[in-house]
Amino acid sequence: MNCTLISIFGILLIFFATSLGSAFVFFFKKNIGTNLNALILGFASGIMFAACFCELIYPAISLADGSFKVLPVLGGLVIGNLFMLFIDKAFKQTGPQSNFMLAITVHNIPEGLIVGLSFGGAIAAGGNSILSSLFLAAGVALQNVPEGMAVSFTLKNRLGNKKSFLYGVLSGAVEPVFALFGLFISAKLSALMPWFLAFSAGVMMYVSTEEMIPESKTNSHLGSIGFAVGFILLLAFELILG
Numbered sequence: 001m002n003c004t005l006i007s008i009f010g011i012l013l014i015f016f017a018t019s020l021g022s023a024f025v026f027f028f029k030k031n032i033g034t035n036l037n038a039l040i041l042g043f044a045s046g047i048m049f050a051a052c053f054c055e056l057i058y059p060a061i062s063l064a065d066g067s068f069k070v071l072p073v074l075g076g077l078v079i080g081n082l083f084m085l086f087i088d089k090a091f092k093q094t095g096p097q098s099n100f101m102l103a104i105t106v107h108n109i110p111e112g113l114i115v116g117l118s119f120g121g122a123i124a125a126g127g128n129s130i131l132s133s134l135f136l137a138a139g140v141a142l143q144n145v146p147e148g149m150a151v152s153f154t155l156k157n158r159l160g161n162k163k164s165f166l167y168g169v170l171s172g173a174v175e176p177v178f179a180l181f182g183l184f185i186s187a188k189l190s191a192l193m194p195w196f197l198a199f200s201a202g203v204m205m206y207v208s209t210e211e212m213i214p215e216s217k218t219n220s221h222l223g224s225i226g227f228a229v230g231f232i233l234l235l236a237f238e239l240i241l242g
Contacts, residue, residue: 003130007119010137011179014115017141018108018172021148022165025156037157041216042223044150046230048204048212051107054238055143056201059114064194072194080202088210101151103207105171108147110196111140112175116182117193124186140175143237146230148172 060073087102118133152168159167216223 003119003123006130006134007123007183010119010134011112011115011176011183013137013141014112014144014179015172015176017144018148018175019169021145021150022152022168022172024149025152025161025164025168028153028156028161035222038216039222039226040150040153041212042226042228043146043230044154044226045208045212045216046227046232047146047150047234048103048107048208048230049227050231050234050238051143051147052201052204052208054235055111056107056197056204060194060197060201063197065191069194073198076195076198076200077202077205080199080204081206082202083199084203084206084210101155101167101171103204104147104151105174106203107200108144108172108175109178110193110200112178113182113193113196115140115175116179116184117186119179120183120186123183139237143234144172144175146233150230 057073057077060076061069064070064072084103115133115137118136119130122130122133148168148171151171152164155164155167158164213223213227216226
């Protein structure tokens with residue numbers, strides 16, 4: 001069993017999944033109507049909230065060590081929210097679609113690191129846990145499909161199919177880059193993971209509550225329905241694969 005090839009396959013898999021999800025935008029030729037836009041924004045924010053707790057905050061709590069384990073979790077959340085507040089002020093609130101893509105992109109950084117660290121640890125241990133690392137990558141990949149869809153669909157009306165697909169792909173491009181980074185320095189980076197995870201959760205919390213949810217509630221109850229569907233979908237992936 002070639003652990004290096006399995007690791008490369010797993011890292012490429014998480015990127016392909018985001019690209020696959022983004023490609024669903026081509027099935028809709030026309031611009032998205034007001035009701036469907038509210039549904040998609042609600043769906044996207046539901047995914048983000050589920051990801052905050054399942055993929056980011058809970059793992060951050062689990063990985064934090066020592067008497068001051070509360071510091072990286074709460075500190076990362078505060079810094080993440082302040083970071084997005086700064087981005088909003090600096091870029092004059094470019095809109096929920098742009099900031100949503102930024103939040104998903106930032107969220108993908110620690111996801112990539114987790115996958116890379118997992119494969120790096122498995123290789124260092126002689127490959128005994130390489131299949132567990134591959135299952136982890138597969139779980140992340142399944143979650144990336146609806147995330148890629150959410151990015152491309154929220155940008156569709158403003159940018160069109162091709163550009164929204166491209167931005168969806170780019171939002172996931174950071175994952176394999178940071179997965180490789182985590183793979184090569186797995187022995188040194190693990191202590192900082194709670195900070196990275198909590199920071200990303202703070203970013204996603206800010207964008208969800210400040211922009212995505214209010215925007216999805218301007219027209220109908222479809223935003224709330226979309227939120228529930230997105231939250232339950234990602235939670236289901238976590239429960240089934242966890």
